[in-house]
Amino acid sequence: MSDLKLIGFLCNWCSYAGADMAGTSRMKQPSGLRIIRLPCTGRVNPLLIQKAFQEGADGVLVSGCHPGDCHYNEGNYYARRRLELLKRMLPAWGIDPQRFHYTWVSASEGARWAEVVAEFQARIEALGKLEMGYPGGDVVSQVS
Amino acid sequence: MRIGVFVCMCGNNIAATVDTEKVAEAARSMRDVYHAETIKYSCSDPGQRTIIDAVEKKKLTRVVLAACSPRMHETTFRRTVKAAGLNPFMFEMVNIREHVSWIHSDMEEATNKSIDLVAKGVARARKQTPLTSSTVPLTGRVLVVGGGIAGIQAALDIADSGLPVTLVERDSTIGGNMARLDKTFPTLDCSSCILTPRMVDVKNHENIELMVNAEVDRVRGYIGNFEVDIRKKATCVDEDKCTGCFKCEEKCPGKAPDEFNQGIGESKAISIPFPQAVPLVATLRKEYCRLFIRGKCSICQKVCPADAIDYEQEERIITEKYGAIVVATGYDLFDWTKVYPEYGGGRYPDVVTSLQYERMLSASGPTGGHVQRPSDGEEPRNVVFICCVGSRDESIGRPLCCSVGCMYAAKQAILTKEHIPDSQSYVFYIDIRAGSKGYEEFTRRAQKEFGAIYLRGRVGLIYPRDGRMVVMGTDTLSADQVEIEADLVVLVVGLNAAAGAGELARKLNISYDQYEFLSESHPKLRPVETNTGGIFLAGACQGPKDIPDSVAQASAAASKVIGLLSKGEMETSPLVAEVDQKKCIGCFKCQEVCPYQAIEEQTLPDGRLVAHVIESLCQGCGLCNVACPPSVIPLKGYTDDQLLAETLELLRR
Numbered sequence: 001m002s003d004l005k006l007i008g009f010l011c012n013w014c015s016y017a018g019a020d021m022a023g024t025s026r027m028k029q030p031s032g033l034r035i036i037r038l039p040c041t042g043r044v045n046p047l048l049i050q051k052a053f054q055e056g057a058d059g060v061l062v063s064g065c066h067p068g069d070c071h072y073n074e075g076n077y078y079a080r081r082r083l084e085l086l087k088r089m090l091p092a093w094g095i096d097p098q099r100f101h102y103t104w105v106s107a108s109e110g111a112r113w114a115e116v117v118a119e120f121q122a123r124i125e126a127l128g129k130l131e132m133g134y135p136g137g138d139v140v141s142q143v144s
Numbered sequence: 145m146r147i148g149v150f151v152c153m154c155g156n157n158i159a160a161t162v163d164t165e166k167v168a169e170a171a172r173s174m175r176d177v178y179h180a181e182t183i184k185y186s187c188s189d190p191g192q193r194t195i196i197d198a199v200e201k202k203k204l205t206r207v208v209l210a211a212c213s214p215r216m217h218e219t220t221f222r223r224t225v226k227a228a229g230l231n232p233f234m235f236e237m238v239n240i241r242e243h244v245s246w247i248h249s250d251m252e253e254a255t256n257k258s259i260d261l262v263a264k265g266v267a268r269a270r271k272q273t274p275l276t277s278s279t280v281p282l283t284g285r286v287l288v289v290g291g292g293i294a295g296i297q298a299a300l301d302i303a304d305s306g307l308p309v310t311l312v313e314r315d316s317t318i319g320g321n322m323a324r325l326d327k328t329f330p331t332l333d334c335s336s337c338i339l340t341p342r343m344v345d346v347k348n349h350e351n352i353e354l355m356v357n358a359e360v361d362r363v364r365g366y367i368g369n370f371e372v373d374i375r376k377k378a379t380c381v382d383e384d385k386c387t388g389c390f391k392c393e394e395k396c397p398g399k400a401p402d403e404f405n406q407g408i409g410e411s412k413a414i415s416i417p418f419p420q421a422v423p424l425v426a427t428l429r430k431e432y433c434r435l436f437i438r439g440k441c442s443i444c445q446k447v448c449p450a451d452a453i454d455y456e457q458e459e460r461i462i463t464e465k466y467g468a469i470v471v472a473t474g475y476d477l478f479d480w481t482k483v484y485p486e487y488g489g490g491r492y493p494d495v496v497t498s499l500q501y502e503r504m505l506s507a508s509g510p511t512g513g514h515v516q517r518p519s520d521g522e523e524p525r526n527v528v529f530i531c532c533v534g535s536r537d538e539s540i541g542r543p544l545c546c547s548v549g550c551m552y553a554a555k556q557a558i559l560t561k562e563h564i565p566d567s568q569s570y571v572f573y574i575d576i577r578a579g580s581k582g583y584e585e586f587t588r589r590a591q592k593e594f595g596a597i598y599l600r601g602r603v604g605l606i607y608p609r610d611g612r613m614v615v616m617g618t619d620t621l622s623a624d625q626v627e628i629e630a631d632l633v634v635l636v637v638g639l640n641a642a643a644g645a646g647e648l649a650r651k652l653n654i655s656y657d658q659y660e661f662l663s664e665s666h667p668k669l670r671p672v673e674t675n676t677g678g679i680f681l682a683g684a685c686q687g688p689k690d691i692p693d694s695v696a697q698a699s700a701a702a703s704k705v706i707g708l709l710s711k712g713e714m715e716t717s718p719l720v721a722e723v724d725q726k727k728c729i730g731c732f733k734c735q736e737v738c739p740y741q742a743i744e745e746q747t748l749p750d751g752r753l754v755a756h757v758i759e760s761l762c763q764g765c766g767l768c769n770v771a772c773p774p775s776v777i778p779l780k781g782y783t784d785d786q787l788l789a790e791t792l793e794l795l796r797r
Contacts (some may be wrong), residue, residue: 005795012215013675014655020213023242031253034260034794035243037214038782039719042737043766048787056795068650071675072765073739082770107675108657114247 292320
């Protein structure tokens with residue numbers, strides 16, 4: 001495996017449990033991703049993700065409960081708004097927004113989780129190590 | 145600060161893929177780690193003892209355990225750490241089983257990943273602070289949603305313990321699907337004979353409040369302290385006055401579909417679903433009522449001797465507090481008509497579902513227990529049962545087993561022979577699944593004693609010919625094509641969660657799967673709990689289940705509820721948000737985003753208006769933590785400091 005650094009922020013109730021389910025079902029996955037557990041994707045501060053990229057992350061994945069299924073009713077809606085905005089901001093910092101992905105995986109979707117991990121790792125491998133200075137950095141046109 | 149790292153081998157579950165000794169060795173050189181060792185089974189008594197001994201001997205102040213998922217045993221090990229004299233929150237669990245050993249095969253990769261995760265855990269542990277729980281009072285009252293056999297059993301068990309119970313049922317009577325059954329396998333007990341007395345018990349129980357024609361509208365609060373809005377639908381009948389005399393139903397001119405009888409026969413716009421209904425009250429369905437459609441009728445009001453008809457009745461919302469909720473919303477038959485055009489897709493009257501056939505067999509059914517072909521009323525001779533319609537069928541995306549079909553097909557084959565002695569039953573099956581006590585013997589009896597012919601294979605086509613139904617299938621044991629001229633075809637249709645289960649789940653904040661079956665917290669160890677504290681599952685709402693299993697699960701859920709509420713108060717999680725009031729700027733963005741109204745305004749002695757978290761209401765989601773502009777409302781256990789330490793540690797490696 002390459003020395004890519006992939007970090008996943010997972011909510012405890014859906015995606016972390018889904019990743020557990022994938023493990024219990026012995027669904028093989030590439031080994032690059034390192035998971036950090038949070039109560040809710042609504043606890044993910046976009047600044048933390050920005051910091052992660054700044055400090056050497058090659059890819060960051062956030063996964064939570066499906067819209068409508070948040071354990072805290074509406075945490076993932078806040079997450080969706082914040083993370084969508086973050087995605088549009090990334091080019092301004094010189095980061096290819098493809099390196100950041102957010103998705104929803106429920107506690108019963110072990111197979112889906114395994115797919116998400118495989119796809120994400122393949123995507124970042126194709127992009128290679130992060131080098132600052134992504135050319136599409138016109139933040140105004142990205143956000144508007 | 146002295147951190148101890150323990151690496152669980154979990155027998156071979158972890159050790160087969162992760163070099164645990166190497167992980168422990170790597171941990172020894174991590175900052176503030178004073179002790180690291182492997183444990184064969186950390187959850188065993190000697191395993192937990194190893195942790196306690198090391199804490200005491202090496203004077204450890206924090207513990208990091210690399211083992212299974214924290215979702216599995218975090219609470220167990222918090223108790224271990226507490227037994228060792230530490231604060232239970234000076235503990236961090238690292239998942240190297242579900243997230244490493246079980247999903248990777250390369251030992252070097254798995255070991256390196258485990259070392260990274262342990263380093264992350266140590267970094268997080270270094271930022272931990274001791275946390276203490278507070279207690280909240282519990283409301284000693286229980287809501288049971290759904291009045292089928294599971295809801296009935298749960299309500300009775302809980303009420304017998306002395307706790308007041310509200311049983312909410314959306315139909316006009318309790319009894320659920322079991323009330324539709326004629327007999328039950330494997331004893332051929334009469335279903336209503338064993339069910340009806342329990343229904344009456346519910347009505348007469350001093351601790352049970354029965355609410356029919358009612359649905360859960362909205363749920364707020366949390367374990368021990370739920371506040372529930374129940375919507376009591378308008379039925380145009382005063383339930384307190386109605387005596388269940390059936391006079392309105394007799395005289396009503398408005399025809400309506402008969403849902404209780406699964407569309408076999410017809411009902412009236414005002415009706416009582418069946419004679420043993422509890423409560424025995426009429427319900428008016430406005431969409432079929434002449435008065436509401438044409439503006440003229442009122443016959444039911446005129447004939448009612450109890451003056452119970454009230455056309456002006458309005459829907460009401462009743463709000464009540466509950467300490468726990470049991471969900472027992474049951475199942476519906478899967479709608480086979482859209483995906484099985486080869487069986488006629490519902491066009492042939494003599495192709496019926498198992499539940500429709502059940503109503504034909506039942507003495508309380510529309511045919512009075514006489515089995516008749518719906519097309520011409522003739523008694524059938526050849527009856528063909530087709531198992532696994534909508535079950536175990538990957539081609540329509542339904543791989544699940546309905547778990548009851550094999551058994552009720554055998555039961556209905558037996559009953560067919562009893563009703564019509566010169567009849568012949570044929571059962572097409574994939575496998576016969578008869579796992580419980582007395583089940584295998586029962587399916588054998590259907591064949592040996594009652595002459596049912598079992599054919600292993602699927603049916604490919606059903607079509608009408610000369611007034612009969614031709615069933616074309618394969619007998620895979622003899623590899624022969626089979627063609628049977630049937631008078632009646634019974635589809636053994638699979639199960640889905642009852643309509644609306646997903647919607648209810650969203651109101652309750654619990655998970656469900658693609659069939660809308662509600663998810664238990666752990667399939668083996670927490671089968672009746674959900675991931676939301678205080679909400680429990682009973683019966684087929686959790687997955688296909690027969691009556692004995694539904695009753696057993698209902699009693700299990702009841703015992704969990706009784707155990708929870710027996711204490712009067714409960715420890716809350718200390719993983720809540722806390723405002724640093726010195727730095728709070730009083731913008732109340734936290735209040736805006738809080739889903740639990742857990743943030744109040746507080747005036748400090750110096751006159752400043754600041755935020756304050758009501759601990760008993762905070763559920764620890766951390767939304768406020770991110771929303772706070774000066775970032776001064778940390779979520780304990782998941783502070784910015786901790787998350788940053790974890791992230792940076794992973795990136796540093």
